[in-house]
Amino acid sequence: MENYLSLFETYNVPAAFWVNIQLSFWAAIWALAIGTVLALFRISPIPSLQLFGAAYVNIFRNTPLTIILAFGFLGLFSVMQISLASDLNISLFRIAIVGLSLYHAAFVCEAIRSGVNTVPLGQAEAARAIGLSFLPAARLIILPQAFRGAIAPLGNVLIALIKNSTVAAAGSVATESSGLMKTMIEFRSDLVIPIFLTFALGFVILVIPIGLLTTWASRKLAVAR
């Protein structure tokens, strides 16, 4: 037990989790923004935008996240010398956020689209009938109802995103929790199982409130019909 507790003196576990929280926070915001635009493309009346939306979703959803983040580090950063900050670590951190955002945007798009499917066709027809064109109808009538119908699937995307933030290690963000876990295991192989359990428990604690919150919110905010 003493051995185990001494781990926390040598290694800053909360700081590593804080990196994952920051990665998740920024990636969630960007993924929501990009995913909303993609969903708009997919429900728009313009075929080329529909095609772009569908192609994006199918490419990013079907590519392993590890590959996307490794490409961010090896391709964008090392080979193409694209840097998002003067500081090396901040630059890698931001590139990881870009990768996480682009990947999860595909899932956000599909979650919102499932929300759009909960909105009866008559809502769009009524919006068009009073003279709203596509964008105002989407903004005022369709998306507000779609988001409220998509809270549970969006929550699932957020949960996946938080756990997937550990893949940022593949993008050389060494400070995040799975990177730290690897280091700890390397130096304290006597405590492999407690170390595993610590990180597993950390993520469970992070994620459980989100599940509870989205279940509650999806009930609370459901559109009465």
Place this chain on the structure above:
Amino acid sequence: MTSEQQPTVPASSGSPLVSLKNVNKHFGELHVLRDINLEVARGEVVVVIGPSGSGKSTLCRAINRLETIDDGEITIDGKVLPAEGKALAKLRADVGMVFQSFNLFAHKSILENVTLGPVKVRGMKSGEAKDLAMSLLKRVGVDNQAQKLPAQLSGGQQQRVAIARALAMQPKVMLFDEPTSALDPEMINEVLDAMVALAKEGMTMIVVTHEMGFARKAADRVIFMADGQIMEQAKPEEFFTNPQSDRAKDFLGKILSH
């Protein structure tokens, strides 16, 4: 097929407000609108009846292009219905539509349902739109429900709100697509009363309905459709007492026998 033109148009009204020329539409193999020609004058109330699947709802929805047409021409107040985009939205704002399933915006209050169009489409100030909305809601008798959500209202109340929402755009013509078909029997009259009042005020109306009482009371002309065609058109009394086509006789026999 008899399709005699009734001289219901007042002499002063000039060109027709709504005009359909040789309109055709297919749903796959099904020819739902066959060479439809129809003119509706300013202030005229036209009731469209016919068996289900006769194309009457499609006709109604084609007039504000919720259904596209394959060929032919639809004009509203002399302007050809645009294919899409801003011009179509602008024209739709002038055409009020009342749906069978009400289609009130489910996440907005009754008041917001009525003010949304005037504010977002017409650019009206919100205070002004609110006054207009309240006066329209009062007119259809649901002003005391203004702060509620649509789901909290009865079907009859929701449909009257839908009428107020359409009127708030100050439309040139109102389309009613089976406005009472989804209502419980005891709520039908409250909606029909609002429609009769509207007709008496001189609103141009195209009403797809099974309510023969409304047709007799408020219509200037009854159009009978079957198999995607206009089979005959006449003044209500004339049509109900002396239908010309066999299809119309058959249809009336079925619905008036009880």
